[in-house]
Amino acid sequence: MPMTSMSRGRWLAALCLVPFGLVFFAFQIAPLLWVAVHSVQTAEGWSLANFSRILESRFYRQAIRHSLEVSLWSSLFGLLIALLGSYSLHRVESRLRDFVNAFATMTSNFAGVPLAFAFIILLGFNGALTLLLRQIGWIEDFNLYSKTGLIVVYTYFQIPLGVLLLYPAFDALREDWRDAAALLGAPTWRYWLHIGLPVLTPALVGTFVILLANALGAYATVYALTTGNFNIVPIRIAALVAGDINLDPWLASALAMLLVGLMAFITLVHQWLLRRSHHAAR
Amino acid sequence: MSFLVIEGLHKRYGATSVFSDIRCNIERGEFVTLLGPSGCGKSTLLRCVAGLTEVDGGAIRLDGQDLLPLPPQKRGIGMVFQSYALFPNMTVAQNVAFGLRMQKVARAERARRVAEVLALVELTELADRYPQQLSGGQSQRVALARSLVTRPRLLLLDEPLSALDARIRKHLREEIRRIQRELGLTTLFVTHDQEEALTLSDRILLMDAGRIVQDGSAEALYTQPASAFAAGFIGHYNLLDAETASRLLGRPVSGRVAIRPEAIRLGSGPLSGEIRGRSLLGNVIRYRVASRGVELSVDVLNRSAADLLLSGRTVALEIAPEAIRELEG
Amino acid sequence: MRRAESGPARLYHRLVVWALFLILLLPLAGTLLYSLATSWSATVLPSGLTLKWYLALWSDARFLTAFGHSLVVCVGALLLSVLLILPLLFVVHYHFPRLDGLMNVLILLPFAIPPVVSSVGLLQLYAGGPLPLTGTPWILIGCYFTVALPFMYRAISNNLLAINLRDLMDAARVHGASTWQAAFWVVLPNLRKGVVVALFLSFSFLLGEFVFANLLVGTRYETLQVYLNNMRNSSGHFNSALVISYFFFVLVCTWIANHLNRDLP
Numbered sequence: 001m002p003m004t005s006m007s008r009g010r011w012l013a014a015l016c017l018v019p020f021g022l023v024f025f026a027f028q029i030a031p032l033l034w035v036a037v038h039s040v041q042t043a044e045g046w047s048l049a050n051f052s053r054i055l056e057s058r059f060y061r062q063a064i065r066h067s068l069e070v071s072l073w074s075s076l077f078g079l080l081i082a083l084l085g086s087y088s089l090h091r092v093e094s095r096l097r098d099f100v101n102a103f104a105t106m107t108s109n110f111a112g113v114p115l116a117f118a119f120i121i122l123l124g125f126n127g128a129l130t131l132l133l134r135q136i137g138w139i140e141d142f143n144l145y146s147k148t149g150l151i152v153v154y155t156y157f158q159i160p161l162g163v164l165l166l167y168p169a170f171d172a173l174r175e176d177w178r179d180a181a182a183l184l185g186a187p188t189w190r191y192w193l194h195i196g197l198p199v200l201t202p203a204l205v206g207t208f209v210i211l212l213a214n215a216l217g218a219y220a221t222v223y224a225l226t227t228g229n230f231n232i233v234p235i236r237i238a239a240l241v242a243g244d245i246n247l248d249p250w251l252a253s254a255l256a257m258l259l260v261g262l263m264a265f266i267t268l269v270h271q272w273l274l275r276r277s278h279h280a281a282r
Numbered sequence: 283m284s285f286l287v288i289e290g291l292h293k294r295y296g297a298t299s300v301f302s303d304i305r306c307n308i309e310r311g312e313f314v315t316l317l318g319p320s321g322c323g324k325s326t327l328l329r330c331v332a333g334l335t336e337v338d339g340g341a342i343r344l345d346g347q348d349l350l351p352l353p354p355q356k357r358g359i360g361m362v363f364q365s366y367a368l369f370p371n372m373t374v375a376q377n378v379a380f381g382l383r384m385q386k387v388a389r390a391e392r393a394r395r396v397a398e399v400l401a402l403v404e405l406t407e408l409a410d411r412y413p414q415q416l417s418g419g420q421s422q423r424v425a426l427a428r429s430l431v432t433r434p435r436l437l438l439l440d441e442p443l444s445a446l447d448a449r450i451r452k453h454l455r456e457e458i459r460r461i462q463r464e465l466g467l468t469t470l471f472v473t474h475d476q477e478e479a480l481t482l483s484d485r486i487l488l489m490d491a492g493r494i495v496q497d498g499s500a501e502a503l504y505t506q507p508a509s510a511f512a513a514g515f516i517g518h519y520n521l522l523d524a525e526t527a528s529r530l531l532g533r534p535v536s537g538r539v540a541i542r543p544e545a546i547r548l549g550s551g552p553l554s555g556e557i558r559g560r561s562l563l564g565n566v567i568r569y570r571v572a573s574r575g576v577e578l579s580v581d582v583l584n585r586s587a588a589d590l591l592l593s594g595r596t597v598a599l600e601i602a603p604e605a606i607r608e609l610e611g
Numbered sequence: 612m613r614r615a616e617s618g619p620a621r622l623y624h625r626l627v628v629w630a631l632f633l634i635l636l637l638p639l640a641g642t643l644l645y646s647l648a649t650s651w652s653a654t655v656l657p658s659g660l661t662l663k664w665y666l667a668l669w670s671d672a673r674f675l676t677a678f679g680h681s682l683v684v685c686v687g688a689l690l691l692s693v694l695l696i697l698p699l700l701f702v703v704h705y706h707f708p709r710l711d712g713l714m715n716v717l718i719l720l721p722f723a724i725p726p727v728v729s730s731v732g733l734l735q736l737y738a739g740g741p742l743p744l745t746g747t748p749w750i751l752i753g754c755y756f757t758v759a760l761p762f763m764y765r766a767i768s769n770n771l772l773a774i775n776l777r778d779l780m781d782a783a784r785v786h787g788a789s790t791w792q793a794a795f796w797v798v799l800p801n802l803r804k805g806v807v808v809a810l811f812l813s814f815s816f817l818l819g820e821f822v823f824a825n826l827l828v829g830t831r832y833e834t835l836q837v838y839l840n841n842m843r844n845s846s847g848h849f850n851s852a853l854v855i856s857y858f859f860f861v862l863v864c865t866w867i868a869n870h871l872n873r874d875l876p
Contacts, residue, residue: 009706009790013706016698016699017699019694019695023691023695024757024760026753027729027750027754028724028729029720030732031730031731033732034731035728035729038735088624088627088628089628089631091621096625100628100632104631106865107635107639109816109819109865110638112819112836113836113839113840114839114854114858115638117843117854118639118641118642118854121638122637122641128644129637129641156634156638159634159635163631174367176365177369181369181380182353182354182355183332183333183357184380184429185355185356185381185385185432186355186384194369194372194380195369195371195372198371213723216725217727217728218725219726219822220822220825223821223825224840227843234727237728238727241731241735241826242734252731259728260724263723263725
């Protein structure tokens with residue numbers, strides 16, 4: 001059957017997809033497949049030994065615990081600050097709003113190594129802010145390189161992302177709901193409790209999930225801040241493939257799959273919550 | 283003393299005055315319409331009565347109580363919005379019950395009153411639906427039910443029918459009037475539609491550029507517009523300036539003159555005119571008739587097709603003298 | 612219509628927004644001050660101001676090389692992006708619209724899979740064997756391509772939807788252009804602004820990438836962020852000048868992108 005010019009065009013078009021497919025496969029899919037396959041292998045062959053090693057080791061369990069704690073708290077605080085900030089951004093005049101919005105977008109680029117250094121300057125052992133706060137008497141001694149310090153730094157880079165995601169959600173809140181609620185006897189806090197927050201909840205949960213994923217996978221900030229000395233999952237993974245000792249790419253793969261699995265689990269919970277609220281509201 | 287008293291109310295946004303020196307008295311159980319073109323300040327006035335917008339001066343008293351220091355939560359006023367403002371995360375029943383929850387009414391009593399008011403607006407079967415699943419007319423009825431269930435002393439309606447299509451609008455406005463009469467509820471209704479105002483109200487307050495320019499019954503407003511603006515806004519008056527009017531009527535006239543189109547009789551009379559054209563408005567035919575260099579609108583009941591007058595025909599006409607209204611301003 | 616706020620509410624909102632601004636500004640301001648300070652240790656404020664750190668930085672050969680390396684890799688990745696994504700998007704939107712759904716899922720992968728995880732596989736796959744890419748800029752270009760992919764794809768995709776690709780193509784072809792000519796002479800110019808904006812934004816994002824650069828290449832092809840990390844033990848003032856210079860560069864790129872965005876039809 002002779003090829004019409006149409007289907008020949010389509011074949012040529014499909015050919016255009018090939019280079020993209022190759023590069024995407026080589027640098028995104030293939031590594032992922034490698035990690036998935038080798039997570040259930042050890043030097044001896046196929047087994048689940050990697051996962052049992054991780055789950056039985058106090059050291060690795062601590063890394064997982066640290067990852068969860070830092071991510072959860074920084075996402076929570078970041079969400080809260082972004083929530084209050086976005087709400088107020090919505091209510092101020094346009095010049096101030098546009099300026100701060102643009103500034104937030106720009107500071108979302110300020111993450112990783114530069115951010116770690118900036119925080120060391122401010123809140124390190126001899127940091128300017130540490131000294132100031134110590135003088136005022138607000139803090140006794142603050143260790144930036146501890147879990148608490150990490151939560152502070154992580155919260156910082158979660159804020160711009162949170163603001164970017166939450167700000168448009170407030171467009172869904174209509175002014176006349178507020179008016180109607182007021183006339184029906186609801187003070188401001190009851191408006192938020194019964195109407196405002198419930199309407200915002202899908203956006204809030206969605207943002208929280210994205211912030212969580214963002215924090216769980218973060219490597220540069222904690223590496224630069226603690227020179228790779230803090231026990232947290234991304235550091236552990238990197239240490240197992242690029243460190244000086246104890247190279248074990250299979251264990252690293254297992255740990256990586258755990259991380260990805262965790263993120264997938266959180267996303268699934270989010271989708272399930274969304275579907276439930278959809279049934280309710282739609 | 284009147285039920286709702288508004289005195290010397292004024293409000294400005296920056297340098298612009300929204301309304302100034304508003305005064306009116308509204309009796310208990312009255313249905314009063316605030317009528318006027320867009321931007322005349324009627325919606326803002328309503329919002330000030332509700333407490334949603336601050337006023338810059340004056341007084342509002344409801345049943346003797348000074349309203350201005352009270353927040354909207356405490357004024358005992360119900361309001362229906364043009365955009366319905368139904369809470370999207372609650373069912374119809376929950377929306378309606380909201381005000382009762384705020385008043386801490388017990389659950390059983392709440393359910394009973396919600397059912398009662400839903401029956402009043404004929405929406406009992408939709409109690410478990412969400413606002414997104416309702417049509418415009420249904421939404422507005424829910425909004426009405428929600429504002430009535432708390433037994434407010436005053437009901438405010440801010441152009442509640444403007445977002446609905448014509449058929450539903452007519453049906454709903456009759457329902458609103460029926461319910462209002464049944465409950466004896468003092469009502470303030472804002473609209474820019476003069477037909478709505480004329481059919482629904484006990485009294486109309488006509489507003490223009492922030493002032494009340496006429497206050498009276500629908501009948502009075504229609505037959506005796508106080509000014510050129512009123513005549514231009516209500517009905518389809520023929521508005522003539524002094525010179526044209528004198529020419530037409532054959533006598534000196536001091537100010538502008540308004541003549542209702544149905545007050546001009548065709549077929550007999552001392553004047554004579556030529557039919558310039560006509561439009562069919564259903565039960566009324568509106569002719570354009572030129573007489574003594576003046577073009578007039580004349581409305582005639584559409585009794586039969588045989589009576590239709592053709593363009594170009596000369597016809598005698600008579601203007602009832604009591605229908606000639608001389609205006610100030 | 613934004614309701615006019617009452618006095619105390621207005622004040623509260625302005626305070627919150629200013630507080631937000633200050634929180635975000637603080638680390639930057641601190642770094643800026645540090646980069647301009649003669650010395651600043653164990654005191655709340657620096658002792659003096661100077662530009663010497665910047666002069667030292669911009670005359671440092673290693674810095675300039677690192678900066679150059681970063682530019683090469685980022686520009687290379689973006690070039691690759693344009694070469695691969697533009698035809699891809701065109702083909703998907705014009706010939707295979709049902710693929711768009713699949714594509715939207717695929718471009719989630721760079722977000723869903725943290726770079727650390729990909730690095731595990733990348734190091735094993737390309738350390739030796741048939742394709743020894745680790746330690747060369749090529750692997751970075753490939754990885755940065757996947758990083759920029761979601762931004763580039765979404766931006767150009769939205770742009771294509773806005774210009775109504777089918778109608779444009781049909782109009783061009785009715786006038787006698789072949790598909791390729793139509794794509795090149797008619798569609799592309801309409802995409803130019805959107806592509807350029809996406810490029811600038813992706814560029815500023817890529818400049819800050821550290822994970823792939825450090826794990827896959829490290830000092831063998833030192834990029835800006837890796838250099839920054841490696842200089843951690845030198846003077847904090849020097850590092851601050853470095854950070855501020857980098858951020859200033861990012862600022863300029865974002866500003867250009869915003870400026871161009873505003874002119875968009």
